[in-house]
Amino acid sequence: MPGSPDPSARPGYLSIRHLNKVFRVNDRRLQALLDINLDVEQGSFVTIVGASGCGKSTLLRIVAGLETGEGTVIHDGKPVEEPSLNRGLVFQEARLFPWLTVEQNVALGLENASADARTRERLVREHLELVSLTDFAKAYPRQLSGGMAQRVAIARGIVNRPGLLLLDEPFGALDAFTRAHLQDELQHIWEHEHLTALLVTHDVDEAVLLGNRVVVMSPRPGRIARVIDIPLAYPRDRRSPDLIYFRNQILDELDVIRGPRPVTGKARDIKVPA
Ligand SMILES: Nc1ncnc2c1ncn2[C@@H]1O[C@H](COP(=O)(O)OP(=O)(O)OP(=O)(O)O)[C@@H](O)[C@H]1O
Numbered sequence: 001m002p003g004s005p006d007p008s009a010r011p012g013y014l015s016i017r018h019l020n021k022v023f024r025v026n027d028r029r030l031q032a033l034l035d036i037n038l039d040v041e042q043g044s045f046v047t048i049v050g051a052s053g054c055g056k057s058t059l060l061r062i063v064a065g066l067e068t069g070e071g072t073v074i075h076d077g078k079p080v081e082e083p084s085l086n087r088g089l090v091f092q093e094a095r096l097f098p099w100l101t102v103e104q105n106v107a108l109g110l111e112n113a114s115a116d117a118r119t120r121e122r123l124v125r126e127h128l129e130l131v132s133l134t135d136f137a138k139a140y141p142r143q144l145s146g147g148m149a150q151r152v153a154i155a156r157g158i159v160n161r162p163g164l165l166l167l168d169e170p171f172g173a174l175d176a177f178t179r180a181h182l183q184d185e186l187q188h189i190w191e192h193e194h195l196t197a198l199l200v201t202h203d204v205d206e207a208v209l210l211g212n213r214v215v216v217m218s219p220r221p222g223r224i225a226r227v228i229d230i231p232l233a234y235p236r237d238r239r240s241p242d243l244i245y246f247r248n249q250i251l252d253e254l255d256v257i258r259g260p261r262p263v264t265g266k267a268r269d270i271k272v273p274a
């Protein structure tokens with residue numbers, strides 16, 4: 001409820017409290033997440049950045065309801081216990097069904113929704129337009145480039161207007177040019193469609209370009225090291241000095257996490273085995 005003292009009761013709000021995740025690997029305990037606390041307000045764009053293995057995907061999978069952890073995850077006033085249409089998912093690979101056309105793949109996002117056939121058709125058409133793929137509605141995934149396939153995945157992720165869009169390195173497999181283009185497109189879609197987004201990435205530039213809050217994670221065990229607000233208006237220009245200022249703050253934080261660099265070259269005492 002608006003104005004409620006407990007923010008987790010607000011519509012569209014994501015609240016993560018004291019979340020821990022332990023995996024067991026060959027009888028060893030692996031603490032993937034340690035005491036994660038995070039709030040995502042409706043309408044915000046939160047990005048999570050951190051090194052490989054710091055638990056970003058695990059965190060996103062728990063929020064999606066694909067994985068369980070210890071602690072509390074509340075979205076839209078309800079504990080997250082299983083996947084829901086109210087949480088859209090976009091992964092690093094588009095994960096399209098090769099035997100379905102582009103429009104059929106997007107329509108899968110509406111599979112369990114209560115819309116009638118005409119409404120579904122209209123929604124699919126509108127979302128293909130949103131990601132500039134109207135001309136490819138009848139094409140099959142094999143006929144698309146990687147960037148186009150990823151746009152289909154984004155259309156499928158938002159066609160049902162989920163209360164929360166979860167993106168796991170959605171542009172990680174794309175070349176720099178396509179990635180920049182899709183980042184701009186996502187900024188535009190988020191702003192105009194009033195989405196709430198949680199995106200994980202290991203690309204610092206992507207995190208600051210898109211996020212109004214950037215969560216920096218540190219590894220082993222995966223923790224939140226710092227949260228940085230980015231109070232800059234959208235659409236953002238990746239060349240703006242303001243953005244570069246925030247990018248450098250995050251790079252500094254990641255340097256602190258990494259710790260001192262190992263001594264290399266002549267100063268190192270190299271022992272040659274006998
Ligand atoms: N199903 C699993 N079983 C065992 N260990 C797992 C499992 N999934 C993840 N892990 C471990 O949890 C830790 C975090 O993994 P996770 O995939 O969340 O990292 P990540 O930050 O997404 O990394 P990347 O940037 O490489 O995608 C890693 O040490 C990984 O080995």
Ligand SMILES: [Mg+2]
Nearest residue numbers: 056057058168
């Ligand atoms: Mg990952």
